[in-house]
Amino acid sequence: MDLWLSFCVVTIVSAPALAVLVLGLLSWLGVRFTERWTASIVGAAFSTAAFAALASFIGILADGRSSVEVKLGSWFQVGHYSFEWSLLADRLSLPFATFAAMLVGLIGAFSRRYLHRELGFFRFYLLLSLFGAGVQVLVLAGGLDQAFFGWELVGLTSALLIAFFHERPKPVEHGLRAFLTYRLCDAGLLAALVWLHHKVGNSQFVEQGAAWATLRTAPELFDTALIGFLLLWASMGKSAQVPLGGWLPRAMEGPTPSSAIFYGSISIHLGPYLLLRSAHVLDAAPWVAAAVVVVGAATAVHGSFVGRVQTDIKSLLAHASMTQVGLILVEIGLGLRYVPLIHILGHATIRSLEILRSPSLLHDHHHLERAVGRQIPRTPFHLERLAPAALRPWLYRFALERGYHDVLLRKVALGVGALASVLDRVDRTVTAWLVGRSAEKRSRP
């Protein structure tokens, strides 16, 4: 039974990885895949992964246990530390893994017709399967070190798919913006990892009485809180939280199915996943939990305000996504564990459908109007009327300008840029001085 379960869990990751290898290596060697073959390989890989995930789920339930850990071996060893590859299938990772595999498979089937005859057809499928494999590596990771690989793969494929139509300047610009935001926040994840290793000595997820295996906490509260804040920072980029969320509506540049799977369903929810995985840290450091609530609530309010004034459907859906992810963060910060998990799966399902339907908006609208027999009545602005009348124009302007976050970010970026150039100059001067001194030394007999 154990061997069988381990096999299933490994298959969830290896089937998508195999698809990436087959597509990537063979096309590198000059093999040209037809549309049918490309879509079939990706479809088969993710169906296999989805069935394997379901089988692991059933296996774990039948076995009456809460998780399965599969040790895949060690990568390297430095002193007392060794980098362990391991997969962890439990109540948190399996719902994510099953859902992601099914959704990537469905999007693969959908895109076969949607991207038919498109020049980048193969590229889309390669990136989609790389993304799918990255998500599985991330959610099934037995430790944060390993999760980092998946985290980076997801970020990279996300940016590349935003820039899918690279013959136009805007998608590339917006892809770059998303990529920069990701990198900025990945620094948080990396710093958290370094600090974890420094203070705890290990980043594996372990069972310690919580709903599922989570990160260990540091002996001192300060370190735990620091790690918690860094993890929150990491998840704020991926999940488009205030004030970093400006990239999300701009990310709606790729083909509709990729927008649906990244920003409607899977990629956007990886931030909450990371926080759920480090639940123990949040429990131990109430200030971090409070910060999670504050960020989530601010994002929910911001997304709701800004979403109200959007005139195009994809920006509207992006802000709706943002609002829900903010609420999920609030739930996590308040100490709930299963509620956010269910919220994530429900929201991801409905939002990806909405984004997939968004190109048919006019058609749906006509259909609805025909059914009602007249123009669809406007909503009576229940929530908007709660704001004092004098404030409404300002709130409207605030929403229209998307909370001035872009201006703020530009100012911060310019400031950081100026600081970086000062440091660069200092660095060059010091280097020149040092080099000059050593040259002087060498020239001396």
Next chain:
Amino acid sequence: MEWFDEDLMPEARQPALEEVKHLFETVCERQAHERCRRFESAPRDGDPAAAKRLVMGRAVDLAQPRPECGHATNAYAVIGRRERTRGLFLDRRAFLVSYDPTVDPDGAVLARLLNAVVPVGAVINLEYYFSYVDPITYGAGSKLPHNITGLIGVMDGHASDLRTGLPWQMVEIHEPVRLLAIIDAEPHILRKLLVAAPALAQFIANGWIQVAAVSPSTNEVWHFSGGDLRPYEPESTVLPVAPSSVFLYHGELDHLGCPRIVAASADEEAA
């Protein structure tokens, strides 16, 4: 195809209705089959019933950016008696407008017809023409990143100007040619009508549309070029023949000529 008020049909006429229904169904299926030949993703060897199911499925498929070909590939308009085109394989490329020159000696009917039909047909054709020759500027680019804004139009991705024209998916099989209006009328009548309708004449003289007249009395062809209708010498007067349209288009994705279909002519003679 849906039928209304069938219960109002007298009992005695029911068999006739059934026959008509069957006929319409067959026509729908064959029509769908002919449309399917242009879809790269449709099976090459499907039967007409399967083709009809396929096109009905495409119409409601969220993932389908090319539910139908629309007017793509349109190239000419034939304004004349239907006997002149009967039995020809027109490949869905013609606008067919019925007009009988034998009951319109002074061209009064034709004048009204030309003013209505020529601008409409020409503009449809030009929309496809320009969307094809410059899909970025005149067309709407690829449909895939389109984003509906304000319930009035589409943008590319997050923000762009409203995209006008037709998306690439709609025009990719189009052949950018100006509409050729073939009019079943005597050239002197057509000349007279063009003098009376300066807007139309300007449209034609400036080359937005091509016009040809086929004389009902002599069957000679006159083509409008260099400011006037001039006699046109066809390269060949032999019309190719094909046993049936399915035989002609089976397995073909590209444009085809317009041979006479023997099966259709035989049907007509039998009738």
